[in-house]
Amino acid sequence: xxxxxxxxxxxxxxxxxxxxxxxxxxxxxxxxxxxxxxxxxxxxxxxxxxxxxxxxxxxxxxxxxxxxxxxxxxxxxxxxxxxxxxxxxxxxxxxxxx
Numbered sequence: 001x002x003x004x005x006x007x008x009x010x011x012x013x014x015x016x017x018x019x020x021x022x023x024x025x026x027x028x029x030x031x032x033x034x035x036x037x038x039x040x041x042x043x044x045x046x047x048x049x050x051x052x053x054x055x056x057x058x059x060x061x062x063x064x065x066x067x068x069x070x071x072x073x074x075x076x077x078x079x080x081x082x083x084x085x086x087x088x089x090x091x092x093x094x095x096x097x098x
Contacts, residue, residue, distance in 0.1 A: 001036060001055055001056070001057060001092075001093035002055070002056050002057075002058065002059055002061075002062050002090070002091075002092070002093070003053070003054065003055045003056075003090070003091040003092070003093050004052075004054045004062070004088045004089065004090050004091070005051060005052070005053055005054075005088070005089050005091060006051065006052040006054065006086055006087065006088040006089075007049070007050075007051055007086065007087045007088075007089075008049070008050040008051070008052065008078075008082060008086045009048060009049055009050075009082060009083040009084055010048050010049075010050065010078075010081055010082055010083065011048070011081055011082065011083055012048055014078075014081035015047060015048060017081060018050070018078055018081050019042075021074055021077050021078055022040055022050070022052075022074065022078070023040070024070065024073075024074070025070050025071060025073075025074035026038050026040050028068065028070035029054070029065060029068075029070065029071070032061065032064065032065055032068065033061060033064070034056050034057040034058055034060070034061025034062075034064065034065075035054075035055075035056055035057075035061065035065070036055040036056060036057060037053060037054070037055035038052070038053070038054055038055075039052070039053040039054075040052055040053075041053065048083070055093070
């Protein structure tokens with residue numbers, strides 16, 4: 001399993017737009033072959049901070065996700081709404097093992 005945790009800081013005036021665009025990306029991403037989880041979290045203390053928890057079965061399924069039209073649309077739409085570029089940190093799942 002391959003997990004990426006993406007940290008996103010959104011400009012205050014675009015938070016609701018970001019949520020709407022990200023919901024569409026989420027709804028399509030969870031339908032992808034190899035997608036195991038695609039969670040969207042909003043910080044309880046700072047509503048401008050988000051975490052995307054993306055889990056895929058293989059590196060190939062991660063790469064395929066980045067070629068989908070919904071991801072490309074999301075990426076290009078939300079980029080100008082960010083305080084700073086998003087930061088994706090790759091992780092290797094240890095537990096649960098399956």
